[in-house]
Amino acid sequence: MNSSVLLSQFAGAALLPPMNFVLLCALGLLLRRRWPKLGTSLCWLSLALLLVLSTRVGSLWLVRPLETSHAPLTGSAAEISQGAQAIVVLGGGRLSNAPEFGSSDQPSAATLARLEYAAYLHRATGLPLLVTGGKPDGSRESEAGLMARSLQRDFEVKARWIEGESDNTQQNAVMSAAMLKPAGISKVLLLTDAMHMERSMKAFGQTELAAVAAPTGFISYQRSLSTDYLPNAGALALSSYAMHEWIGLLWYRLRY
Known part of the structure; x- marks a missing residue:
């Protein structure tokens, strides 16, 4: 670290x-x-x-x-993609040394939720995926590597690009842009938690990539319960x- x-x-x-x-x-x-x-x-x-x-x-x-700063994507494939050429999925942490998986690292619950939505968007739009996330905790394998493996194993979707050197959201943006530029990608769907989306959009706004917000994991849309006050x-x-x-x-x- x-x-x-x-x-x-x-x-x-x-x-x-x-x-x-x-x-x-x-x-x-x-x-x-x-x-x-x-x-x-x-x-x-x-x-x-x-x-x-x-x-x-x-x-x-x-x-x-x-x-509420960025609405969820809805509509047809064209309405969802809005001219984007790829989907960028930000990492959301890991579960280290999971014993039920042979003591290997696995994506966290938050990351799995992002990957599930990434697979959904990929199937809806046909857009290729870039996963991004490094080793800020000093682990041997990057979060992006874990995400790519989980996408293939759990959702039968292959990530085209794996960016595994970034340690924070700003680096996610800069390094993803550098990886996608040679492929002629100028506009992406940016996928992360709804709460994390505003900061992520600002980070990607500092790069040459145009980003369309693709938030997931909404909390405030859930039904209210009497226990909400406890x-x-x-x-x-x-x-x-x-x-x-x-x-x-x-x-x-x-x-x-």
């Missing part, structure tokens, strides 16, 4: 739930000695945010604006994912 990825993971741990709320409460406890009201308010604020963002209703405050770990994970994307959008705007 390279130093930039390691630094990013430490920063994420501090800025995302639940550690950000722990740190906010700790700051409040420190400030109570000199400013009792301010310190106590910060402690209560950290607890309130933790409870609210641990509910599905609370998490949707962060999730919905990200997901705190649970799953809702907190959604809040963490969405907050990661909001911070990422800010960082990309400042850096790129």
